[in-house]
Amino acid sequence: MANMSPVKVPMPEQDPKVRAHNFDEVTLGYTEEMAIEEAKRCLGCKTMPCVAGCPVNVQIPKFIQLVAEGKFAEACAVIKETSSLPAVCGRVCTQETQCESKCTRGVKGEPVAIGRLERFVADWDIKHGEHKIEKPVSNGKKVAIVGAGPAGLTCAGDLAKLGYEVTIFEAFHKAGGVLVYGIPEFRLPKAIVQKEVDNLEQLGVKVMTNMVIGKVLSIDELFEEYGFQAVFIGSGAGLPTFMGIEGEGLVGVYSANEFLTRINLMKAYLDEYDTPIRRGKSVAVVGGGNVAMDAARSAMRLGAEHVYIVYRRSEEELPARQEEVHHAKEEGIEFMLLSNPVKIHGDETGAVRAIECVKMELGEPDASGRRRPITVEGSNFEIPVDTVIMSLGTSPNPLIRSTTEGLDTNSRGCLITDTGMATTKEGVFAGGDAVTGAATVILAMGAGKTAAQSIHEYLENK
Numbered sequence: 001m002a003n004m005s006p007v008k009v010p011m012p013e014q015d016p017k018v019r020a021h022n023f024d025e026v027t028l029g030y031t032e033e034m035a036i037e038e039a040k041r042c043l044g045c046k047t048m049p050c051v052a053g054c055p056v057n058v059q060i061p062k063f064i065q066l067v068a069e070g071k072f073a074e075a076c077a078v079i080k081e082t083s084s085l086p087a088v089c090g091r092v093c094t095q096e097t098q099c100e101s102k103c104t105r106g107v108k109g110e111p112v113a114i115g116r117l118e119r120f121v122a123d124w125d126i127k128h129g130e131h132k133i134e135k136p137v138s139n140g141k142k143v144a145i146v147g148a149g150p151a152g153l154t155c156a157g158d159l160a161k162l163g164y165e166v167t168i169f170e171a172f173h174k175a176g177g178v179l180v181y182g183i184p185e186f187r188l189p190k191a192i193v194q195k196e197v198d199n200l201e202q203l204g205v206k207v208m209t210n211m212v213i214g215k216v217l218s219i220d221e222l223f224e225e226y227g228f229q230a231v232f233i234g235s236g237a238g239l240p241t242f243m244g245i246e247g248e249g250l251v252g253v254y255s256a257n258e259f260l261t262r263i264n265l266m267k268a269y270l271d272e273y274d275t276p277i278r279r280g281k282s283v284a285v286v287g288g289g290n291v292a293m294d295a296a297r298s299a300m301r302l303g304a305e306h307v308y309i310v311y312r313r314s315e316e317e318l319p320a321r322q323e324e325v326h327h328a329k330e331e332g333i334e335f336m337l338l339s340n341p342v343k344i345h346g347d348e349t350g351a352v353r354a355i356e357c358v359k360m361e362l363g364e365p366d367a368s369g370r371r372r373p374i375t376v377e378g379s380n381f382e383i384p385v386d387t388v389i390m391s392l393g394t395s396p397n398p399l400i401r402s403t404t405e406g407l408d409t410n411s412r413g414c415l416i417t418d419t420g421m422a423t424t425k426e427g428v429f430a431g432g433d434a435v436t437g438a439a440t441v442i443l444a445m446g447a448g449k450t451a452a453q454s455i456h457e458y459l460e461n462k
Contacts, residue, residue: 002043003037003041005041005109006108006109007110008041008110008112008116009037009113009116011027011028011030012028013027013028014026014028016327016330016332020297020300020301020331020332022186022301023184023269023301024185024186025185025186025187025189026186026187030116030117030119032124035067035116036070038112038116038117039064039067039112039117040068041105041112041113042068042105043104044061044064045104048061049102050099050103050112050114051099052102053101054098054442055098055445055449056083056089056442056446056449058079058083059081059082060099062078063075063118064114066078067117067121072120072121072124073124073129073130075121076121076122076124076129079121079122083445084154084157084196084199084445085441086121086122087123087126087196088150088192089122090115090116090120090122091119091187091188092183092187093440094321094440094442095115096322096323098442100112100113126195131199135203136160136203137163138164138204139162139163140165141163141459142165142227142228143159143165143166143228143231143455144167144168144169144222144226144230144231144232145166145167145169145231145232145234146168146169146219146232146235146400147168147169147170147235147434148170148175148177148207148209149176149177149236149432149444150177150178150179150234150441150442150445151232151234151236151431151434151444152168152177153168153176153196153200154444154445154449155232155234155451155452155455156205156448157199157200157203158452158453160200160203160204160205164456166204166205167205167207167208168206168207169217169222170207170208170209171211171212171213171235172265173209175207176190176197177236178236178433178441179193179441180193180264180265181257182260182261182294183264185269186297186301212399214400214402214403219231219233219400219404219425219428229459229462230427230429230455231429232421232429232431232455233428233431233434234430234434234444234448235396235400236433236434237394237395237396237434237438238394238397239394239395239397240255240257240258240394241390241392241393241394242255242390242392243286243341243392245343245344246343246344247343247345247352248390250346250351251278251349251350251351252278252351252387252388253344253352253390254278254387254388255389256287256291256292256295256389257291259277259298259299260294260298262277263298268302269298269302277302278386279302280299280302280385281303281304281305281306282307282384282385282386283296283299283306283385283388284307284308284336284341284383284387284388285299285307285308285309285388285389285391286310286341286355286391286392287309287310287390287391287392287393288309288313288318288320289320289391290319290321292309292391293309293320293321293324293328294324296309296328296389297327297333299387299389300331300333306334306385307332307333307334309334309335309336310336310339310355310357310383311335311336311337312338312339312360313337313360313362313373314337314338314362315335315337317362317370336357338361338362338373340357340358341355341356341388342357342358342380343356344356344388345382351386352386352387354383354385355383355385356380356381356382357383358375358381359379360374360376361374362374393437394433394437396413396415396437398413400434401415404428406425406426407423408423408424412437414434414436414437415434416435417429417430417435419450420450420451420453420454420457421435421450421451421454429454429455430451431444431447431450431451432447435447
């Protein structure tokens with residue numbers, strides 16, 4: 001019998017007062033009974049509008065119907081037909097602006113909890129499924145992937161299934177890209193990312209870490225000396241942005257990238273790791289995106305007594321997911337909205353003492369469609385803090401483009417590609433944040449899938 005409830009089956013969570021002081025996963029996942037109940041909310045629309053909203057084309061009604069029937073292994077097989085990272089997507093995809101935003105049930109209530117069901121199915125498969133993966137027969141053609149983030153992992157998986165000999169070159173000591181250095185453990189356990197990487201290695205994908213392309217090897221050397229016939233660049237956007245205000249060089253000022261990398265990839269939150277990090281008692285995070293929420297919630301878990309989100313627009317314009325904002329508020333994060341930093345003040349030792357801000361008001365919409373913030377003159381105020389984290393966006397690192405001739409970029413330093421993700425250099429394709437600038441995991445995966453198909457067609461016709 002269909003479940004006509006207008007609201008989703010609630011997701012069990014850790015108590016906010018408890019989770020604000022640990023790095024365990026916040027949301028606990030559906031039970032089998034919960035998953036079946038939620039799956040029965042799906043109407044099984046013949047037009048499948050939700051599929052049109054999925055960048056990797058998961059056949060959503062089909063897998064949800066199988067969940068409703070209790071056929072969890074079969075449901076996972078459907079997801080894996082098009083998605084290489086289901087356990088990841090079920091946790092960090094922005095379903096509310098993609099598949100769930102197209103759901104018919106969302107017209108008169110809440111949409112079907114597609115993301116929660118994908119997570120359930122992927123987790124069930126990790127725990128109960130058969131994980132013997134047969135390596136496809138090689139077609140003898142070699143492809144290099146630069147970067148082991150969502151775009152690179154997806155491209156690698158799709159090509160490996162087609163028989164290509166794929167090697168991933170990763171700059172860090174661990175594969176996963178933003179999934180391991182950017183997203184905290186309490187949102188995405190790293191064991192899940194490693195499981196997805198292990199699956200790719202079973203397909204025959206080679207992962208070479210500590211390989212900074214542009215330093216250790218160049219793109220041209222991958223072709224000329226190592227015999228790769230195509231290269232995919234999925235190196236992300238890891239170059240942080242700062243405001244250029246006085247005091248950004250003080251001790252205690254971080255980019256969100258550095259702060260989260262020290263916590264997530266270098267395990268600064270674990271006592272057994274001797275990773276240098278400032279455990280501030282009063283922390284200001286400048287920005288309003290998902291990365292800002294991750295940094296603020298991580299600072300709280302490191303022992304901060306006060307954590308402030310400083311954002312120059314109102315809550316309505318916050319770019320972060322509503323779920324992340326909701327969780328941050330539950331955990332005690334304080335939102336200083338319509339506020340913009342103008343100076344960071346230091347003490348006699350050269351460390352952060354306070355952040356000076358001005359009040360803002362909203363004017364007419366700018367090019368982004370959001371109302372433009374305008375400074376309220378004479379409204380300066382200070383927030384006493386000992387740590388400031390700048391979360392203002394990122395851009396691609398210029399290393400690869402500066403060491404490779406023939407790769408055209410736009411004014412933001414992003415690689416220029418056609419619709420098939422081919423760059424302006426013969427045999428080189430690119431996707432994810434290296435092309436779009438900082439975006440979402442699922443959009444990067446979609447680009448990786450598109451590039452894999454284009455590479456296949458390119459090498460078939462070459």
